[in-house]
Amino acid sequence: MEKKLAEQYSIFFNKKISLIKKINTIKTLSQMPEYQILLFLAQAYDRKKPIILQINKNDYNLSISEKHGTISYFQNKSGMLVLENTDSQITHMLCYKDIRHIRLA
Numbered sequence: 001m002e003k004k005l006a007e008q009y010s011i012f013f014n015k016k017i018s019l020i021k022k023i024n025t026i027k028t029l030s031q032m033p034e035y036q037i038l039l040f041l042a043q044a045y046d047r048k049k050p051i052i053l054q055i056n057k058n059d060y061n062l063s064i065s066e067k068h069g070t071i072s073y074f075q076n077k078s079g080m081l082v083l084e085n086t087d088s089q090i091t092h093m094l095c096y097k098d099i100r101h102i103r104l105a
Helices: 002-024 034-047
Strands: 051-055 065-075 080-085 090-095 099-104
Touching: 034 065, 034 099, 065 090
Parallel strands: none
Antiparallel strands: 051 065, 051 099, 065 080, 080 090
8 A cells, every 4th residue: 555655656746847847948049139029029919919928037037938928018119018818817018128039829
């Protein structure tokens, strides 16, 4: 009985460790030029396309991260955008200067 329980625990922890490794591995993509980021943001906003944004490190974000969703607000002059993710019901307010890379979801 104890052997069977120990086997079940080891299977559980192995699965948990493999899931954590998959979540934390983000392939760092190259920094896109500012004009290209603005162009792709405007296109994604106009066409209501879901996108994935890779965010640079800054004072508030200590590692490179990815956010995904659709842009609900974008203003080129102020450089601000609002990214909404309907799956997890999270809204991000971002500055386009913090964006490292943009791609379609």
